[in-house]
Each structure stands twice: as C-alpha cells, then as structure tokens.
Amino acid sequence: MELEQTALPGIGLRHEFTTRAGQRVGVVSHRTGRRDLVIYDRDDPDRACETVKLNDEEADALAELLGAPRIVQRLNQLHQQVRGLVSVQLPISAGSPYVGRPMGDARVRTRTSASIVAVVRGAQVFASPGPEFVLNEGDVVVVVGSEGTTTDVAGILADG
Numbered sequence: 001m002e003l004e005q006t007a008l009p010g011i012g013l014r015h016e017f018t019t020r021a022g023q024r025v026g027v028v029s030h031r032t033g034r035r036d037l038v039i040y041d042r043d044d045p046d047r048a049c050e051t052v053k054l055n056d057e058e059a060d061a062l063a064e065l066l067g068a069p070r071i072v073q074r075l076n077q078l079h080q081q082v083r084g085l086v087s088v089q090l091p092i093s094a095g096s097p098y099v100g101r102p103m104g105d106a107r108v109r110t111r112t113s114a115s116i117v118a119v120v121r122g123a124q125v126f127a128s129p130g131p132e133f134v135l136n137e138g139d140v141v142v143v144v145g146s147e148g149t150t151t152d153v154a155g156i157l158a159d160g
Contacts, residue, residue, distance in 0.1 A: 016040075035059040061123060087117070088150045090157055092139040097160035104131025112152040114145025 006014045008028065016026035016038075024040035035058075039050040054062065092099060098106050108116055119126045119133060120140040126133065135141070143153045 014038075037062070065123065084146055085144065086147050086150055087142060087144045088154070089120070090141045090143060090154050092135050092137055092141060092157060094137045096135070096137070096157055098135050098157060099137045101135060102131060103129060103133045103135055106156055108143070108153050108156060111156060112145065112149040114143050114149035114153050116141050116153075117144050118142040 001017055004016045006016070008014055012028060012030040012032075014026055014028045016024060018024050022042065024042075024045050026038040026040065028036040028038060030036070033056050035054045037052040037054060038048045041047040041049045103116060103119075108114060117128065118141075119129050119135070120142065121136060121138070141153075141157065143150050145153070
C-alpha cells in the first residue's frame with residue numbers, strides 16, 4: 001500500500017492512501033494538533049464527501065482502537081513463524097505487589113528473559129512501555145516469551 005504525504009502550507013500535512021476496495025482515505029494533521037479524517041468521493045478524488053474533525057483525545061482513541069488489534073494480529077503472525085514463542089495477556093489484580101509501582105520494579109526481563117511488549121489500560125494500548133511505566137489495577141500486560149517464561153511472569157506479577 002502506498003501512503004502519500006502532502007504539505008499543506010499554513011495548515012499542516014495530509015496523508016492519504018487508497019483502500020483495496022478503491023476508497024480514498026486521508027488524515028489532515030493541522031499545525032494546531034487537530035486531525036481531520038477525510039473520506040474522498042470515488043468519482044472525484046479531490047472532493048471530500050465526509051470529514052470528521054478530531055481533537056487530540058479523539059485522535060488518540062481512534063489510533064488505539066485501530067492499533068490494538070493490529071498489535072495482537074502481528075504477534076499471532078510472529079508465533080506462527082517462530083516455534084516456541086507465545087504471548088499471553090496477564091491482568092494486574094488488586095492484590096498484585098506491583099499496583100502503583102513502576103513496571104521496572106518487577107525486573108521481569110532480568111528474572112525470566114520474557115518481555116512485556118504492551119500494556120492495555122481500558123481502550124488505550126501502551127506499546128513498548130519503559131521501566132518507568134506505572135502499573136494500575138485492571139491493566140492487562142502483554143508478555144512475549146516461551147511458555148515457561150510467560151508462566152514465570154504471571155507468578156511474579158501476581159505474587160512478587
């Protein structure tokens with residue numbers, strides 16, 4: 001798929017692509033931070049038939065909704081390519097000793113060699129969170145490793 005970028009003097013940038021079904025879709029990123037999701041007319045690719053104005057919060061929410069399933073899909077594809085690799089989703093319960101603490105305190109990678117690749121908090125996905133990322137009750141931690149190492153991570157996050 002080809003993604004086109006066009007500078008819009010005084011406004012910002014426009015990114016566009018054409019779907020497999022032939023629909024032209026674009027995002028105008030304004031210098032103010034606002035984003036416009038644009039659907040173009042099939043017969044006249046220069047005419048917008050629908051524009052949805054999104055503030056920062058709405059743009060982030062849409063990105064999370066579109067991005068989270070793709071992360072899971074890519075992980076599933078990786079599992080098919082690499083024998084022995086698994087990913088698990090581990091909820092952080094109220095009893096976890098890491099609630100309210102930076103993720104790095106658990107030293108998951110050092111202790112198990114498994115990796116935390118994302119944290120899902122409500123509708124938000126935090127991909128590749130750093131060790132300073134603070135875990136909350138109800139977060140879902142996405143861990144990649146072997147079956148044994150991911151089981152070890154589950155034990156660490158539950159019991160310390």
